[in-house]
Amino acid sequence: MTRTAPLRKPRSRSQARIDSILDAARTLLAAEGVASLSIYSVADKAQIPPSSVYHFFASVPALLEALTADVHAAFRACLLEPIDHERLSSWRDLSRLVEQRMLDIYGEDAAARQLILAQHGLTEVTQADRQHDIEL
Structure with missing residues (x-):
C-alpha cells in the first residue's frame, strides 16, 4: 500500500504572502483580464519580488x-x-435560490467572471473549473 504524505498547511507568514499574491492577481484579472496577467505584473502589484x-x-x-x-x-x-x-413551495424555488446566490457571486466578483465565464483558452483553468463543478 502506497501512502502519501498529507499536504502541510503553510506557515502563517507563507499564507500571508500567498494571500497577497492572490489578491494582487485577482485585482489585475478583474481590471485587465487574463491576457495581461503575468508573474511580473502580479509581483509588481503585490510589491514583492517575482521570485516570491x-x-x-x-x-x-x-x-x-x-x-x-x-x-x-x-x-x-x-x-x-x-x-x-x-x-x-417546489424544487424550482430551491433551484432559483441557488442560481441567484451563484449569480450574486459573479455580480460582485469581476475576477470570477474572467476566470469562469470568459473565453481565455487556458486548459488548466478550464479543467480545474470542471473538477470544482463536479465537487459542487
Whole structure:
C-alpha cells in the first residue's frame, strides 16, 4: 500500500504572502483580464519580488487555478448558507435560490467572471473549473 504524505498547511507568514499574491492577481484579472496577467505584473502589484511569486506559483495557469479554487470555495460557502424552507413551495424555488446566490457571486466578483465565464483558452483553468463543478 502506497501512502502519501498529507499536504502541510503553510506557515502563517507563507499564507500571508500567498494571500497577497492572490489578491494582487485577482485585482489585475478583474481590471485587465487574463491576457495581461503575468508573474511580473502580479509581483509588481503585490510589491514583492517575482521570485516570491514563483516560489508559490510556478506559472500563471497555476496562479489562475488557485484563484479558480477560491471562486469555487465561495460557491460552496453559498450552498451552505441557511435556507428558509417556509419560502419554498417546489424544487424550482430551491433551484432559483441557488442560481441567484451563484449569480450574486459573479455580480460582485469581476475576477470570477474572467476566470469562469470568459473565453481565455487556458486548459488548466478550464479543467480545474470542471473538477470544482463536479465537487459542487
